[in-house]
Amino acid sequence: MRKLVAFAPLALAALMLAGCTPNGDTSPEPDPTPTVEETTAAFNPDTVVTSPASEVATTMSNILKQNSGTDAKVDCGDGEFQLKDGDTVECKLIDVDKTEYKVTAVVMLTSDGSGYALSPRVMEDAS
Secondary structure (H helix, E strand, O other), X not given: OHHHHHHHHHHHHHHHHOOOOOOOOXXXXXXXXXXXXXXXXXXXXXXXXXXXXXXHXXXXXXXXXXXXXXXXXXXXXXXXXXXXXXXXXXXXXXXXXXXXXXXXXXXXXXXXXXXXXXXXXXXXXXX
């Protein structure tokens, strides 16, 4: 019985301290799961952003240079691209040694649908 009495104050103190933080706040940890508002695009899925081919080429070239550290010219032709979220654009990459490659990029519209981002990937020798 004496062991049980000695253990009781220790158990009571542990229960009282459980869930306490150093500042005395007992609020639960925040939920790391993003809310629906954070993961839902605020634009119609049929939104189209028009961009000059030269701008698409420059964007792809800059991303590839940042990822590889190598200068390469990307040629997307003339005219304009009609960019939709999830579409793939295809251009030509000309390496520093003048070798040509096919480069593709998936289009990701910004959350408000007014701009875009690209994820270019060099696919194969274009010759």
